[in-house]
Amino acid sequence: MGWGDLGAFGEPSKETPNLDQMAAEGMLFLDFYTASPLCSPSRAALLTGRLPVRNGFYTTNGHARNAYTPQDIVGGIPDSELLLPELLKKAGYTNKIIGKWHLGQRAQFHPLRHGFDEWFGSPNCHFGPYDNRERPNIPIYRDWEMVGRYYEDFKIDLKTGEANLTQLYLQEALDFISKQQASQQPFFLYWAIDATHAPVYASKQFLGTSQRGLYGDAVREIDDSIGKILKHLQQLGISENTFVFFTSDNGAALISAPKQGGSNGPFLCGKQTTFEGGMREPAIAWWPGHIPAGGLCHQLGNVMDLFSTSLSLAGLQPPSDRQIDGIDLLPVILQGKLIDRPIFYYRGNELMAVRAGLYKAHYWTWSNSWEEHSKGIDFCPGQSVAGVTTHTQEEHTYLPLLFHLGRDPGEKYPLSFASEEYQQAVEHISGLVQQHKATLVPGQPQLNVCDQAVMNWSPPGCEKLGKCLKAPESDPKKCSWPH
């Protein structure tokens, strides 16, 4: 989902009454970011509180390339990384992930080996259908074992767009919450549904109910599900001791537009880019009785903050043996404080841009290559800002492009290099960059090597289902990351 997909952020079809209500009862973040303009690195950052360049969710196969964890990826979340659920265990939390894991698919990366107690969902996106010969269909796991595969046991009808997966994930969430409430156990639920990701789907009762086609139908189903989860918490009487946060892992994928793309509102470009449309996210904090209702928050926030904030809520300290990029947002959320901190916009192994206050400096600009663009792959459809949405990687290290995101949220008007405003802002931001780079210790890159042998041929549990497939011989290669 993109920033602009929320009714509260102006989507003209207004498909999110429950999320808008959640915002009216809680706090709406206007300036909340993800740590990467695409899925796997963003999720790894959320769960580790660390930039992907630190936790290994990046590639060095090419400069400034977006990489993620497709089926044939060899890497995944390193054992050395401490995930939020691992830490929450120390405070007695039961941890469940529902939906897309995306932090690696080989056995060593299994979420139950990284702090989660329960899992219902898939290691990857619901791409497909595959033929189970060249490429197997993605498995769905219940805890340690697969219980079926997408398109086989978990139907997705690409013609009609019908699939009831969000309903399954919703029911799983409601059941887990009920169980935890009944046993009076604290819990961490990571409800990581994969809906609105292309190929877009929705359940039958939502098909055709929006003005935006299938994408809007999917947004409506997500919105409805979140409404049901919040209501469930209220009905169980635990809403006042349950902190809920809603956000997204990247901007809307405009390459899928208009049929399956979402909205990034007034922002430039979408998923895959370090422009605002790629990385500014819808975000709502909800905690009745604690968060004042109807708050609007201009704190620069990041998904990595959910790591630090959750630890704080559980009375735990973040690890002190490593750099944590997330900050504890509780003083912001509960006491209305504003914390001065920059936002770093990475694309793969490159720091593309930095925001401090209302200023954003681009050190590199790139949408995608001319070669990809000429194939019709467009991350900025209908948008073109000369010298900004470039199709070659343009370096601006010595004279960054500077935007004022207040007057110009769409990054259309670079400030004059000669202006005093430019010089003051760039001096400040460049100081932050120097400091950041001087202390940066990049992690071992996990997204360099692909091997078809590691695909989901025979996940644990396949024997019981008669769904084990024969893996081809190992043939590790550099993964190809075109953008």
Added chain:
Amino acid sequence: MGWGDLGAFGEPSKETPNLDQMAAEGMLFLDFYTASPLCSPSRAALLTGRLPVRNGFYTTNGHARNAYTPQDIVGGIPDSELLLPELLKKAGYTNKIIGKWHLGQRAQFHPLRHGFDEWFGSPNCHFGPYDNRERPNIPIYRDWEMVGRYYEDFKIDLKTGEANLTQLYLQEALDFISKQQASQQPFFLYWAIDATHAPVYASKQFLGTSQRGLYGDAVREIDDSIGKILKHLQQLGISENTFVFFTSDNGAALISAPKQGGSNGPFLCGKQTTFEGGMREPAIAWWPGHIPAGGLCHQLGNVMDLFSTSLSLAGLQPPSDRQIDGIDLLPVILQGKLIDRPIFYYRGNELMAVRAGLYKAHYWTWSNSWEEHSKGIDFCPGQSVAGVTTHTQEEHTYLPLLFHLGRDPGEKYPLSFASEEYQQAVEHISGLVQQHKATLVPGQPQLNVCDQAVMNWSPPGCEKLGKCLKAPESDPKKCSWPH
């Protein structure tokens, strides 16, 4: 103001708490339009309930040219047009205009000759300062006489952006409402402030208070003023019998961006164009005790509907001797009905586009000429949709460009001409166009002739102020309308 300038429509700085509250207590229109992408024709349409091509607020000096009423315009609102205040008089209403009239400036066009009982404001925009030799400063009238001029007696500091005009117009509104309430007289107040128009200004207490610079400061002042007007109605105990409607006369002027331009949210281009950014407007209806709170309305609405709706509220019938384009929105607002009606997008004398349901067909596309564009005049900064935001006037009469504004509010993806969806929608819309054109009787064009002798040299009352200037000899010429 543009659609995207409302917090409720997603402006990231959220500068409009009072308008958002007005929407929460009333009804927010998502699909509300003006009748022209610029000021004078839009205002003439609002007050007559008729398209500018009918009421004469257009030019035939060039094809599809935007024209308005600058200082040297000879034409104005014809006596044959019936304005809303003229009609409301029959029901005993006292009518006041506060702010910009813009329907002609010669004596015969004075608002008190067209149904208004009181006026405090100017015949034109606050452009200037002028030298009073080549061009006089614009006068401010109280009723029949001028009481001063912009930049002289009504200060606007272009350096700091400070001007207290919106406060003057606010106080005037509060006083008028108090007076009417005290005398138990029904009233129509047309609060036509000219703030957010460039050169943008705000009062001292609002300067520097927004994240968007001067433009955001002006939006905050407007928002604050509207909050005060609504509160005043409530405090006087007349909110439940006062219908209030908020809207704008055209999309945000992106030529003034980023320093003085507003936001059209996810829509294409801005003021001067017939893309959504030029003509879709923020709109809120408020009438406590009558309009259900928090309503979201997808009725296709138009400023011309305020004419018909206001007459309906006053128990009056619209004139039956002429075509009225506005519709009575009361069944929509009070009973939740949806009325099937098209939106016609005119630019000057040309029907550029038509919306029916979620489909919009462009019969002509044009942003502005290459010649103007090469001077840096850009109505679509950062936006470029091939074959759509054209710099030559492109005719599509025989094969209209069709957009689905639900899936594609930004008009970026024309539907395939070969699709069944295209054929069905275009067949329907083309039927509406034929019907519209077959019965259309254009009015005498009022915006063809300019003459420096008609400028505001010696408005009535100038003698008392010692501010009469000598008019040059009459030298009528065709006005120049470059876009």
